[in-house]
Amino acid sequence: MTKTKIATTAEVKSDKVLKTNANGQSVLVAQVNGKYCAIANKCPHFGLPLAKGKFENGVITCPFHGSEFEVCSGKNVKWVDSFVGLPIPNLVKKAIAMGKAPTDVKSFAVTQEGEDLFVDA
Ligand code: FES
Numbered sequence: 001m002t003k004t005k006i007a008t009t010a011e012v013k014s015d016k017v018l019k020t021n022a023n024g025q026s027v028l029v030a031q032v033n034g035k036y037c038a039i040a041n042k043c044p045h046f047g048l049p050l051a052k053g054k055f056e057n058g059v060i061t062c063p064f065h066g067s068e069f070e071v072c073s074g075k076n077v078k079w080v081d082s083f084v085g086l087p088i089p090n091l092v093k094k095a096i097a098m099g100k101a102p103t104d105v106k107s108f109a110v111t112q113e114g115e116d117l118f119v120d121a
Contacts, residue, residue: 001120006038008115017060017071019051022121026051027108029117030071032058036110037072038119044103045080065096074107 004022007029012018017028019041026041028051041049043062053063059077061068066082069075079102080093088096108119 003111003118004121005116005118006110007117009036009112009117010115012036012117015055017051017055022108022119025121027119027121028060028071029110030055030058030060032072035072036112036117038108038110038117039069039071039074040106040108042105043067043069044076044105045097045100050105067102069105072107074104076102076104 002023006020006022006027007018012029012031014031017030020027020029027038028041029038041051043050045065045067048064050060050062054061058071059068060071065080067080068078080097082088111118
């Protein structure tokens with residue numbers, strides 16, 4: 001792993017995720033309650049990007065099937081709950097999940113040096 005600069009503090013707004021990259025990996029960085037956090041921009045369900053998902057109260061919602069993840073821990077808090085933002089019945093949720101069990105998204109510890117933010121990636 002290599003320590004990689006991902007952003008400056010001025011680039012990270014408290015109500016948005018910033019899409020950046022670290023050592024060739026797409027990464028999302030956010031500020032949650034004053035803490036800088038980063039996760040992979042890759043939903044563990046089908047590997048699709050999370051960047052355009054709704055971000056609220058430190059949680060990002062996958063724009064494809066509604067899985068939700070805490071940006072500061074990567075913890076999965078909801079698994080396959082919708083289809084491109086539309087509600088779906090439980091039977092359809094199971095079909096879309098395709099047998100994949102709820103999984104956390106990869107998270108990165110963020111370190112700060114002055115105005116610069118880094119992760120090991
Ligand atoms: S790709 Fe994210 S929930 Fe399906």
